[in-house]
Amino acid sequence: MLKKYTGLFISVFFLVFFMTGTVAAQNKYMGADKCKMCHKKPSQGEQYKIWKNSAHARAYETLGTAKAKKYAVERGIDDPQKSDKCLKCHVTAYNVDKKYLGKKYKKTDGVACESCHGAGEKYYKKKTMKKLFAKKIKPESVGLTIPDEKVCLRCHNNESPGFKGFDYKKYYEKIKHPIPDKKKK
Ligand code: HEC
Ligand code: HEC
Ligand code: HEC
Ligand code: HEC
Numbered sequence: 482m483l484k485k486y487t488g489l490f491i492s493v494f495f496l497v498f499f500m501t502g503t504v505a506a507q508n509k510y511m512g513a514d515k516c517k518m519c520h521k522k523p524s525q526g527e528q529y530k531i532w533k534n535s536a537h538a539r540a541y542e543t544l545g546t547a548k549a550k551k552y553a554v555e556r557g558i559d560d561p562q563k564s565d566k567c568l569k570c571h572v573t574a575y576n577v578d579k580k581y582l583g584k585k586y587k588k589t590d591g592v593a594c595e596s597c598h599g600a601g602e603k604y605y606k607k608k609t610m611k612k613l614f615a616k617k618i619k620p621e622s623v624g625l626t627i628p629d630e631k632v633c634l635r636c637h638n639n640e641s642p643g644f645k646g647f648d649y650k651k652y653y654e655k656i657k658h659p660i661p662d663k664k665k666k
Contacts, residue, residue: 508600508624510574512585513538513593515605520594528658532594535656540571540591552642570636574600592636599626614660 513529520528532538543549544561553561561567569575572588573596581600595601604613604623612618613625620627630649637647 507581507602509581509583509602510577510586510595511583511601511605512587513590513595514585514587515583515601516594519607519610524661526658526660528594531656531658537592537596537656538590541589542591544568544571548643556642570641597626597628597632599624601625 513532517529519525521530536543541562544567549561549567553559553564553567556566558564558566565576568588570592572591573593574582574586574588583602602624604610604620604625609618609623613620613623626632633647633649633652637652638644
């Protein structure tokens with residue numbers, strides 16, 4: 482009896498493990514320039530421009546500043562732009578195998594769209610995006626995240642050398658990029 486259940490638990494465990502593992506790993510990161518094609522016009526909400534003008538777009542560059550070098554020295558790190566200890570929060574797709582990086586992916590884009598919305602391979606096509614917007618398919622079924630505070634807290638936490646605290650409402654106001662109301666149903 483016990484043996485039978487143990488076997489069942491093990492197979493369920495592996496099934497779940499492989500399913501979630503492969504779904505998450507297989508999606509390619511398309512790069513912010515891919516999203517730009519359809520998210521740049523004022524009528525669409527110019528998400529690209531808003532992001533480009535935000536601190537997130539400069540996150541990789543920041544690792545090259547004197548302040549970054551100071552943080553690095555204090556931690557025995559040679560080059561912050563090469564250290565996993567800094568890149569993990571300052572670039573998109575940190576530690577992801579190269580074969581999952583699309584042609585337009587650039588680490589110099591820093592914390593780009595897909596850092597918060599998830600790798601775009603399965604949702605970036607217009608047909609899929611429209612279905613998502615019309616709520617005909619669920620975001621998670623194509624790897625799209627509609628981010629909430631939890632997503633921010635992956636990086637906005639006290640593991641960050643210059644952590645200033647995090648107030649979701651205040652911080653969200655500084656990065657928000659909504660679709661204009663007239664498009665919403
Ligand atoms: C081929 C065009 C196209 C591309 C490329 C594209 N999108 Fe979209 N996206 C749309 C359209 C169309 C909508 C529906 C809203 C609208 O009409 O503006 C949309 C909606 C969205 C939404 C809202 C979904 C919802 O359910 O409310 C998010 C988030 C989004 N896109 C993120 C991205 C990200 C991130 C990328 C890049 C990985 C991307 N999009 C690439 C066309 C595109
Ligand atoms: C992948 C990591 C990551 C995620 C996820 C993330 N951020 Fe950030 N955020 C950063 C980094 C790194 C900086 C600093 C960039 C710089 O100054 O170069 C930053 C800076 C900011 C700033 C500017 C702060 C200032 O002092 O000017 C705001 C506002 C912000 N983030 C809001 C958010 C919100 C809201 C979310 C969630 C919806 C979020 N962030 C998710 C990494 C992240
Ligand atoms: C856990 C995620 C995380 C890690 C790891 C991280 N950072 Fe950051 N970094 C952030 C966030 C988030 C901000 C935005 C500051 C804020 O609002 O709290 C930031 C801001 C900065 C800034 C902007 C100026 C300042 O002091 O706030 C510098 C410089 C910086 N980080 C350097 C580094 C260096 C160098 C490393 C590696 C030793 C590193 N960061 C590791 C998340 C991280
Ligand atoms: C720091 C995290 C972060 C980054 C980077 C980011 N977004 Fe978003 N995005 C959000 C959050 C948070 C929302 C609001 C989710 C909600 O509706 O509650 C959002 C919403 C959206 C929406 C839907 C707006 C609506 O009104 O329904 C679109 C479209 C979108 N993002 C596209 C993009 C594109 C394109 C980029 C890159 C150019 C990008 N985002 C970069 C966090 C981010």
